[in-house]
Amino acid sequence: MAIIRKTKSVEALLTLFNKAENAMSVVELVKQLEDEMNKTTVYRILERLEESGHLHSFIGKDGLTWYAKCKDCDEAHHHDAHPHFQCLNCGKVECLSVDVSIPKIPNREVVVSHVLIQGKCESCVK
Amino acid sequence: MAIIRKTKSVEALLTLFNKAENAMSVVELVKQLEDEMNKTTVYRILERLEESGHLHSFIGKDGLTWYAKCKDCDEAHHHDAHPHFQCLNCGKVECLSVDVSIPKIPNREVVVSHVLIQGKCESCVK
């Protein structure tokens, strides 16, 4: 099920992601949008936006799901091999436009790889 | 809180991990040990075994917590920079003894990095 209809709720989500510099956790999104839409709706729209290539998701170290806007991706090709950086101090999560090279693994077929780096972000390292 | 006392439950967990070739999810462990011990106990022992350096944990793509035996780690040094491989076909999760080099990221301090690779494992790729 891809994104088909442009509803107020969809627009609201997209606006948020256009403004946002960093990735956002679903928990955060649900809280931030609780006056505008139902929690279930948030989950469902995020799902659709991911399938249509507008967003990509990943699981943080805390086990929560995070979403970020796809920068170098379109409907056809999804380059989500970039690592995600989670600040241990302020909690911020960002997409890094660095390439992590995953080594070829003998006798195995690699489909996707997820790299999550934790540490101190630019603001917190000072 | 590190591991202090060698109880039956602790032995049971350690035995499982010594036999196991692959990583095990907590869900799996709880189910497998439900006749021997309480779910809470499983969680608490795993916690202690991780703090004491016997096991390391990571979050799978499904959001579940997985544990595996530390091979090249001791109490003092924890080398968990190795990637984890999750088979999309059979679900098996294994530790790979390959080194993934995380690039230096400008103005950021890297503390830990988690690499999760998904694809087809040796048995399923055939």
Added chain:
DNA sequence: TTATATTTGCAACCTAGTTGCATTAATAAT
């Protein structure tokens, strides 16, 4: 063997995420 401190079991709880279904709203057809 007794004292002390850690472990365990249990039940209740927390919360992220899901599901079914009736209602509403967006697009397509007339």
Added chain:
DNA sequence: ATTATTAATGCAACTAGGTTGCAAATATAA
């Protein structure tokens, strides 16, 4: 425009992984 069709939403109830407080049990030290 109006109606028909189909997707999107809200709501409430639910699932499941993980946590917590506390009393009872068990391992180690004395």
